[in-house]
Amino acid sequence: MLIRDIMIDQPITVAPELPISDVVRIMIDKRIGFMVVEEDGKACGVLTEGDLVGLAAQGIDIRATPVRQFKHSPVFGVQADANVFYAYDKLVQQKMRHLVVENEVGEIVGVVTMSSFIANLGVEHFSELQRVSDILHHVEVTVATDTLVIEAIQRMHECKHAMIVIDQGKAVGILTSRAVVRLCGRPFNEWKSLTVQDVMKPPVCIYRKAFVPEASALMKEHRTRHLIVVGDREEFIDLVTISDVAHSMEGRYVEFMRSVMQDMGQDLLTAGSRNRALFERNPNAVFSLDSKGIITHVNPAAILLTGFGSEYLENKAITEFYDQECLDHGIAAFESAKNGDAKSMYLRMLVTDARTIHIFMSFVPVQVEGIITGVYAVSFDMTERVMAELRLYRLSEALQQAGEPIAITDAYGVIEFANLKMHQLFAYEEGCLIGTNLETLEHRIDGRSQYKENVWASVKDGVPYKGEFFHQSKTGKMLDLRLSCAPVHVPGAGRVDYFVNIYEDMSFRREMEQIALQSLKMETIGTLAGGIAHDFNNYLGAVTGSVYLLKRELQHMPEAFERLNKLEQITDRAASLIAQLMTFSRNEKLINKLLPYSELIEETKELSQLLIPRNVALHWQIAKHIYINGNASQLQQILLNMLKNSSDAIKDIENPMISVSLSTIEVGEKLSKRSGLRLGERFAMLTVEDNGCGIEEGNKESIFDPFFTTKEIGKGTGMGLAMAYGAVQSHLGWIELTSNKGEGTEFRLYFPMVSHEASGHPPLIQENSVTILLVDDEPMMLDIGSEILAALGYQVVTCDNGEDAVNLFCKHPDHFAMAILDVMMPRQNGVETALALRKICADFPILFATGYDADAVPQSLLSRSKTSLISKPWKIETLESFMQALLADQ
Structure with missing residues (x-):
């Protein structure tokens, strides 16, 4: 088949002096995509739709510009008697859609286009095995519906392909060069402010799994040169053009080889010099096979493909060179060709150096006088393509499965790829971010865009960008993100082609920073509290002791006695405040023991009736038999504080309600991640819920800070929740x-829950006729302490330091029943003193008294028998109880 058989004769040509505006009108009227520029009967250029896109992008006035002044596309000519396949090869190599057909003296006699090849040759013989996904155009840039037309045209000019219009990951339209030509026929002022949505065409779509002949038929049916390739969920994948379809016809070389053999009428080896040259110079590997599949002859390309010489290849079965997994398919294709039905398929072939390559092999029957005498196996080396696709697949999968949100955009910030994490972060369904500009995901402050002002300005200069700013998900959730954006350059082009954007959700880091800040606050408060607690508790101890003694003496004076009661209440509240402060700072050593937590909550339920107003509906749901290790008074105080907080929150609420529940829970993955509790452990969960005013978002981070309160001055200390x-x-x-x-x-x-273990309580003694060794560095504590112990019926000997106490005990070890030791003392502290006393008498009862740091007493010492610890200021009843317990075995 020759070019004259498929060309369009009598083509429409234009003179170089003609204004481009006239050319545009002709192209619109005739619905043609190019025009040949003719001078003296010969072609001097071709003016294409793509050229006009460049004019529009540059804002050139086409009314005043003749064709001659514009740099149009060059002329690629072909002789009318040239073979179709030669012309096709030239068209593919030059990456053109048009060829000018010339006679022997160079005069224009016609044109041939991509459409000419497709219409006259078809694509079935080779393309029946190719899917649309094999010939994608690889679109670099897309646009949104609200993109200005002039901006879209500029992108078309840069990228050299039609603009796909994307909305929510789906193609909603297409802006082609033909549409731009129509715009060029109108005054610029009429369309300069239009958006893409105003001029785009509805897309003609095809599934990526469709075969190439289907794409060719669909183009013909809709009279279009562009098809939008979509996935199973209608999401945009890529573009396929008429040029892509035409390029898929490279396999027609095989058909050409068949036609040559039918014309020859004899074996190739005895053919004329023209056909022998064609065989020998064919760029594709050709194996000549006899009816049994034995290689009878190979061309140089086959020798180059396999690495074996002709003497090694010839007289061997072609099947010896198949990979075992492909053997059956190769034999079936050969048998089919023997029966006159050409077949093409992908195979793996064994070549020199024990390598395996990927090839595309077409089996073509050879006929001599109507009789099939053999088969030609024409092969293309596909190894590089297959390996490139494998690398691309692995890279794509790696990006898709990456733990960080990743988006790849074009040079304008339009998303071309977004992995699963990216879609999850912004709450989009998979695939729906494609075609979205990153700028639309940004949460702008004062209307300013970080992308426009900082990100693009940096990366377009080739400098990677790192920064933190807010984004917004599809659901409206605010996202605190850190962006790392890196430019990717086109090799050899010197320009930035696209950007790789990696996001990091900063919310977890911010949360950790808040936890660290909270810990720092606690440490600061602890340091402050520790500095004053020791002295302050000593003073309170002296006051408490003095009040106790005065009450014993003034029982007959009711008014004075009542004032002392009030003073005692005030000191108790002061001591409680210090205790809360120390507990908050976590410097207060808890003396924990096994507690029936369910029963403790039941007891607190009774106390709560005094705290909660009667108009509040208070609901309790307490699970039975829950045990924890803890300090009963602190646990009770925790619940009372929570109830008081809820009570304050619902004071102005109609139908106020508080619900308290106690249940058990096994720590799951989510709770473990946000709390640090060990996965799988069982915990008691106390829930306190109210229908009150709630907490403002800005106050949540400070709600547990000491002294933080939203109440009126005098209405709260801000220590309850802390x-x-x-x-x-x-x-x-x-x-x-x-x-x-x-x-x-x-x-x-x-x-944390614990299993129930029973524990007994030591009996109390009734007689107090014993001597106590009281050791403290505060004189007033010695004075008040002595009087209190004497009032309780004990004899007392005092020392103001540990060294004197040890010396005294060493002289009279049998004189003392127990010692009460202040923990924090100069020269020799309470722990050192206790150890020295225990060296003299190993089971000597010791009661430590501390106004500050219970951690100063080692747990190994406290865990011994006849050892205990009491906090200052003393409650007389508590002091007496501790002493009776320690003296129980004396």
Whole structure:
């Protein structure tokens, strides 16, 4: 088949002096995509739709510009008697859609286009094995519906392909060069402010799994040169053009070889010099096979492909060179060709150096006088393509499965690839981010775009960008993200082609920073509290002791006695405040023991009736038989503080309600991740919920800070929730809240559960006729302490330091029944003194007294028998109880 058989004769040509505006009108009227520029009967250029796109992108006035002044496309000519396959090869090599057909003297006699090849040759013989996904155009840039037309045209000019219009990951239209030509026929002022949506064409779509002949038929049916390739969910994949379809016809070389053999009428080896040259110079590997599949002859390309010489290849079965997995398919294709039905397929072939290559082999029957005498196996080396596709697949999968959100955009910020994490982060369905500009995902402050002002300006200069700013998900959720954006350069082009964007969700890091800040606050408060607690508790101890003694003496004076009661209440509240402060700072050593937590909550239920107003509906749901290790008074105080907080929150609410529940929970993955509690462990969960005013978002981070309060001055100290937080932490637990302004608040407190173990209580003694060794560096504590112990019926000997106490005990070890030792003393502290006393008498009872740091007493010492610890200021009843327990065996 020759070019004259398929060309379009009598083509429309234009003179170089003609204004481009006239050319545009002709192209619109005739619905043609190019025009040949003719001078003296010969072609001097070709003016294409692509050229006009460049004019529009540059803003050139086509009314005043003749064709001659514009740099149009060059002329690629072909002789009318040239073979179709030669012309096709030239068209593919030059990457053109048009060829000018010339006679012997160079005069224009016609044109031939990609459409000419497709219409006259078809694509079935080779393309029946190719899918649309094999010939994708690889679109670099897409646009949104609101993109200005002039901006889209500029992108078309840069990228040399039609603009696909994307909305929510799907193609909704296409802007082609033909549409731009129509715009060029109108005054610029009429369309300069139009958006793509105003001029785009509806897309003609085809599934990526469709075969190439289907694409060719669909183009013909819709009279279009572009098809939008979509996935199974209609999401945009890529573009296929008429040129892509035409390029898929390279396999027609095989058909050409068949036609040559039919014309020859004899074996190739005895053919004329023209056909022998064609065989020998064919760029594709050709194996001549006899009816049994034995190689009878090979061309140089086959020798180059396999690495074996002709003497090694010839007289061997072609099947010897097949990979075993492909053997059956190769034999079936050969047998089919023997029966006159050409077949093509992908195979793996064994070549020199024990290598395996990927080839595309077409089996073509050879006929001599109508009789099939053999088969030609024409092969293309596909190894590089297959390996490139494999690398691309691996890279794509690696990006898709990456743990970080990743988006790849074109040079304008339009997303071409977004992995699963990226879609999850922004709450989009998979594939729906494709075609979206990153700028639309940004949460702008004062209308300013970080992308436009900082990101693009940096990366377009080739400098990677790193920064943090807010984005917004599809659901409206604010996202605090760190962006790392790197430019990717086109090899050899010197320009930035696309950007790789990696995001990091900063919310977890911010949360960790807040936890670290909270810990720092606690440490600061602890240091402050520790500095004053020791002295302050000593002073309170002296006051408490003095009040106790005065009450004993003034029982007959009711008015004075009542004032002393009030003074005692004030000192108790002061001591409680210090205790809360110490608990919050986690410097207060908890003396924990096994507790029936369910029963403790039941007891607190009775106390709560005094705290909660009667108009509040208070609901309790307490699970039975829950045990934890803890300090009963602190745990009770935690719940009372939570109830008081809820009570304050619902004071102005109609139908106020508080719900308290106690249940068990096994720590799951989500709770473990946000709390640090060990996965799979069982915890007691105390929940306190109200329908009050809720907590403002800005106050949530500070709600557990000491002295933080939203109440009026004088209405609260800001220590209730802070103490609860510290106490829960000291019990190795966790506290969290859920609250929205105006929707109430729910606190959840978690405590480690333990199995129930029974424990007994030592009997109390009745007689106090014993001598106590009281050691303290504060003179007033010695004075008041001596009087209190004497009032309780004990004899007392005092020392103001540990060294004197040890010396005294060493002289009279049998004189003393027990010692009460201040922990923090100069020269020799309470622990050192206790160890020295125990060296003299190993089972000597010791009661440590501390106004500050219980951790100063080692647990190994406290865990011994006849050893205990009491906090200052003393409650007389507590002091007496501790002493009776220690003296029980004396």
